[in-house]
Every structure is written in structure tokens, then in C-alpha cells.
Amino acid sequence: MVNIRSLDPSASPLDYYGSELRRLREDSGLSQADLGAIVFCTGSLVGQIETARKVPSREFSERIDAALMTGGFFTRLVGLVLRSQLPSWFQEYAEMEAKAAYISTYQCQLVYGLLQTPEYARAVLSIDYSADRLDEMVAARAERQRILERTQPPVLWVVLDEAVLHREIGGREVMRAQLEHLRAFASEPWVKVQVLPFEVGEHAGVAGSFTVLRFDKDPDIFYSESYDSGHMTANPQVIRERFVGYSRLQATAYSVEESAELIARVMEERYGHGAVA
Structure with missing residues (x-):
């Protein structure tokens, strides 16, 4: 059955995407099944996206642009659609993160979102999202990571508590791939990863994970x-204190080179094929 649900294009980026897809498809004289055949999917999927019941992927958007000759319209729009799937309390931070010139973060529980593999992200997100939402949320996280693929990406400096390396998320194979992914950034000039070792004891990040964003022209x-809310501030005193705290974390952590060696060692000893479960 053809989906004919009416949409308010101003309701959300997803509704706007769906209404424009329907309009341009109909202008081209194509049915949902016709367009689906052209872009290698079912007509039902086209209908679900047109009625905002399904979130489009970047690959789908690229194929739609080619099929309808829209000059990259949907490929540009899908980024906004995917970001809109992020929790409402997190969206403002994601927008600021995408504009930052420098990102400095300390993470005590998990690998920072920009450096997560899809499998690791899926395991983390499965805690809070049902199976029918997981693909969308993983795609939204991957979209967020695209800032690292820019010609001039932000400088990203990550300090990870050593516990992050040992906390098994998604199983041993997922963790092995995640640590290999982290280690690969050792040769990336714009991304630096340091590990804060267990033996440090008390340190400037004991209160929890935090991030400082710096911009070329705007205030830091x-x-x-917390569990279901985010807090942002540009208070100069808070920024000053956190920068001092972050500098102390960097000074206390292993160097980038030592950290890469530790990551490789944990990867083999804890998650290697010969490791004892």
C-alpha cells in the first residue's frame, strides 16, 4: 500500500526531508516502487522515509540525489536529519563541537564519541535505545564523526582513563577493533590520545568526564x-579552572607514544586471540 500520510515540512528536519522526497519523486513521475528499484531498495522503505517513519542513511541520500538529479540536495540535508536524532539535550553541544577549532576532553568511562567504532557505539547505545532505533543512532554518531574528515579538522586531544581500555564493551572482538582504531590515530597529526594510568591515584578528573571547546573567534x-542532561558554560573562571585541570591531566598521563604502546599491549593481552577470557 502506498504511504499517503501528510507531513508538516516545518515540524522537523526529518519531516522536511520526507516531504521534499515525495514532492520531487512525484514531479519526476515515479512511484515509490519505481524510485526504490532505481536506488536499490524497496518501495516500502521509500514510503517510510517520505512519511518520516524511517530515518534516511547517507548512502540512500546520495543515491536519491543521483536518481532525481537534485545536485546533492539530500546529501547535504541528511546531515541535519541525522543530527536531529541525537537526544535533544545533546544537540546544542553537538552543534558547538562541530564548530570548534580545538577539542580537549577527559573521559573516565568510555571512548570519546568522535573516536568510537560503529560496533562499539552500537554496544554503548544499545543500553538506552531499542533495536529499531539503534541503526539510526549509530548513523547519527557516525555523522557527528565526519568533522574529523574535513580538510581542516579540529585539533582533538583526548585523555582516557586506563579503565576505558579494560572495560569490555560489546565483547572482546569489538574491544580489540576499538583499541586498534585508537592506536591508528597515533599517526594522525590532528588527533592525540593519552592514557591516564591507574597508578596516578587522585587526579584533576576524579569528578568525572568533561570537555573544553575552543573556537577561533567565539568564547571557550x-x-x-549527567545521565540525561548536559551542561555548558562559557564562564571565564570555570574555563580557567578546567584548563588548569586538563593541563594537569595531560602532564600526569602517559605520553602519546607511551599511550599507544599501552593500548597495543592491552589489546593483545586482554583482547588478543590468545588471551584468556
């Missing part, structure tokens, strides 16, 4: 979050 921002 400090960000931290």
Missing part, C-alpha cells in the same frame, strides 16, 4: 553531562 565552552 566547558561541557559536562
Whole structure:
């Protein structure tokens, strides 16, 4: 059955995407099944996206642009659609993160979102999202990571608590791939990863994970979050204190080179094929 649900294009980026897809498809004289055949999917999927019941992927958008000759319209729009799937309390931070010139973050529980593999992200997100939402949320996280693929990406400096390396998320194979992914950034000039070892004891990050964003022209921002909310501030005193704290974390952590060696060692000893479960 053809989906004919009416949409308010102004309701959300997803509704706008769906209404424009329907309009341009109909202008081309194509049925949902016709367009689906052209872009290698079912007509039902086209209908679900047109009625905002399904979130489009970047690959789908690229194929739609080619099929309808829209000059990259949907490929540009899908980024906004995917970001809109992020939790409402997190969206403002994601927008600021995408504009930052420098990102400095300390993470005590998990690998920072920009450096997560799809499998690791899926395991993390499965805690809070049902199976029918997981693909969308993983795609939204991958879209967020695209800022690292820019010609001039932000400088990203990550300090990870050593516990992050040992906390098994998604199983041994997922963790092995995640640590290999982290280790690969050792040769990336714009991304630096340091590990804060267990033996440090008390340190400037004991209160929890936090991030400081720096911009070329706008004030710096400090960000931290709780279970279901985020907190951002540009208070100069808070920024000053957190920068001092972050500098202390960097000084206490292993060097980038030592950290890469530790990551490789944990990867083999804890998650290697010969490791004892």
C-alpha cells in the first residue's frame, strides 16, 4: 500500500526531508516502487522515509540525489536529519563541537564519541535505545564523526582513563577493533590520545568526564553531562579552572607514544586471540 500520510515540512528536519522526497519523486513521475528499484531498495522503505517513519542513511541520500538529479540536495540535508536524532539535550553541544577549532576532553568511562567504532557505539547505545532505533543512532554518531574528515579538522586531544581500555564493551572482538582504531590515530597529526594510568591515584578528573571547546573567534565552552542532561558554560573562571585541570591531566598521563604502546599491549593481552577470557 502506498504511504499517503501528510507531513508538516516545518515540524522537523526529518519531516522536511520526507516531504521534499515525495514532492520531487512525484514531479519526476515515479512511484515509490519505481524510485526504490532505481536506488536499490524497496518501495516500502521509500514510503517510510517520505512519511518520516524511517530515518534516511547517507548512502540512500546520495543515491536519491543521483536518481532525481537534485545536485546533492539530500546529501547535504541528511546531515541535519541525522543530527536531529541525537537526544535533544545533546544537540546544542553537538552543534558547538562541530564548530570548534580545538577539542580537549577527559573521559573516565568510555571512548570519546568522535573516536568510537560503529560496533562499539552500537554496544554503548544499545543500553538506552531499542533495536529499531539503534541503526539510526549509530548513523547519527557516525555523522557527528565526519568533522574529523574535513580538510581542516579540529585539533582533538583526548585523555582516557586506563579503565576505558579494560572495560569490555560489546565483547572482546569489538574491544580489540576499538583499541586498534585508537592506536591508528597515533599517526594522525590532528588527533592525540593519552592514557591516564591507574597508578596516578587522585587526579584533576576524579569528578568525572568533561570537555573544553575552543573556537577561533567565539568564547571557550566547558561541557559536562549527567545521565540525561548536559551542561555548558562559557564562564571565564570555570574555563580557567578546567584548563588548569586538563593541563594537569595531560602532564600526569602517559605520553602519546607511551599511550599507544599501552593500548597495543592491552589489546593483545586482554583482547588478543590468545588471551584468556
